Amino acid sequence: MNSLDLHSAAYAQAVALKRRQLVLGFLVLLVCVGISGHLAEISLTKFFNNIGAFTSYIGRIFHLENGQFVLSNPAEWFWGWKKWLALMGETLLMAYVGTLIGASAALGLCFLASKNVTANTAVVFATRRFLEFSRTVPEMVFALIFVVAFSLGPLPGILALAIHTTGALGKLFAEVVENIDMKPIDGVVSTGGSWLHKVRFAVLPQVASNFVSYALLRFEINVRGAAVLGFVGAGGIGQTLLEVIRKFYYADVSALLVMIIATVMLIDAVTERVRHKILGQERSS
Numbered sequence: 001m002n003s004l005d006l007h008s009a010a011y012a013q014a015v016a017l018k019r020r021q022l023v024l025g026f027l028v029l030l031v032c033v034g035i036s037g038h039l040a041e042i043s044l045t046k047f048f049n050n051i052g053a054f055t056s057y058i059g060r061i062f063h064l065e066n067g068q069f070v071l072s073n074p075a076e077w078f079w080g081w082k083k084w085l086a087l088m089g090e091t092l093l094m095a096y097v098g099t100l101i102g103a104s105a106a107l108g109l110c111f112l113a114s115k116n117v118t119a120n121t122a123v124v125f126a127t128r129r130f131l132e133f134s135r136t137v138p139e140m141v142f143a144l145i146f147v148v149a150f151s152l153g154p155l156p157g158i159l160a161l162a163i164h165t166t167g168a169l170g171k172l173f174a175e176v177v178e179n180i181d182m183k184p185i186d187g188v189v190s191t192g193g194s195w196l197h198k199v200r201f202a203v204l205p206q207v208a209s210n211f212v213s214y215a216l217l218r219f220e221i222n223v224r225g226a227a228v229l230g231f232v233g234a235g236g237i238g239q240t241l242l243e244v245i246r247k248f249y250y251a252d253v254s255a256l257l258v259m260i261i262a263t264v265m266l267i268d269a270v271t272e273r274v275r276h277k278i279l280g281q282e283r284s285s
Contacts, residue, residue, distance in 0.1 A: 061254040070251055078255050084237060088263055091236035094157045094229075095222035101158070102165025106131075108172030109166070111199050117177060117185070118195075131174075135167025136257040139225050143234040154235030161222050172214045175206070180206045181223070207280045216271040223267055227260050 022036040050096050070077040078084075111117050139160045146156030184202035193201070230238020237256060244252040 032225075057250075061257075063249050072192040077251055080252070080255075082257075084240065084256060084259055087203070087237040087240055088259055090154055091226045091230070091238070092223060092263070094154050094226040094234075094236055095161065095219060097163025098158045098226070099165055099215065099222050103169055103211075103218065104168040106161070106169035106173050107211065108163045109170045110177055111203065113174040114177040116180070116182060116201060117199065123237035127170075128174075131167045131170040132184060133167065135165050135171060137164075138260060139164045139229060140232060143229045143232050147233050152233040152239075156232075157226055157229040157234030157236060159236065161225060164225075165222060169214055169218055173211055176207045176210045177203060188282055208217055212278055213275045216275050220264070220271055223256075223264055 008208040010159075064070055064076055107203060109127055109131060112123050113131060115121075115124055118124050118127075142160035142163055143156050146159045150156050181202060184206070185198055188198045188202045226234075226236050227238045227241070230240070231242045233239060237260065241253070241256045241260075244256065
């Protein structure tokens with residue numbers, strides 16, 4: 001057998017081995033899914049028997065009380081647009097203030113959580129654990145706690161978003177800081193600069209654009225989160241959405257959903273352009 005035949009045989013064996021591994025992995029995945037579904041008491045029979053109720057509900061929310069399609073009378077469909085727009089504005093303000101507070105806190109804590117900037121391992125450990133706690137507890141749980149403490153309204157939602165944003169952005173900011181070029185830091189230290197000088201003149205110039213990009217992305221996420229937090233009485237349009245769902249005001253449900261989706265799409269488009277512009281300027285410089 002010549003060398004070409006040996007290579008062909010080796011290649012065929014490698015392909016067969018890869019194929020067996022793929023099939024075995026797929027079978028293991030199916031077994032894991034089956035076990036998980038059994039333990040979670042997921043019933044496919046129940047799902048397929050009730051799928052019609054879901055599709056029926058979707059159909060009903062796009063029809064007015066008189067049975068006509070919602071687009072046949074947009075004025076009746078969006079009869080409460082002024083009130084809903086004000087609530088949507090409240091939701092946006094919740095997301096904005098929560099993001100601003102959380103991003104500011106994350107900016108202060110990320111340097112303490114970075115090993116290459118903070119030499120004190122105890123401070124790094126404590127800061128990282130705090131950030132983990134802040135982003136691990138769901139926003140909805142924080143909102144429920146703050147609703148009990150501060151009553152209904154946007155304040156519980158703002159606080160819940162701020163805490164969760166602190167944990168999420170603090171983690172991302174710290175990872176950016178830990179991947180910077182250390183030469184500017186060495187230069188500041190060699191001239192006798194303090195820890196604050198090191199952060200201000202050696203670290204921030206390298207990470208500022210990434211910080212802004214992550215903060216804008218988090219704002220998009222918080223707009224969605226603020227709408228959901230209204231379900232527990234934390235203000236905004238979510239509270240009204242929950243009310244119309246419970247009262248079976250089908251057309252109002254679709255109108256509010258369309259308003260929320262359109263707002264999120266608009267914010268996504270604007271913040272995406274801003275992020276790309278910032279990152280593009282950084283690359284060009």
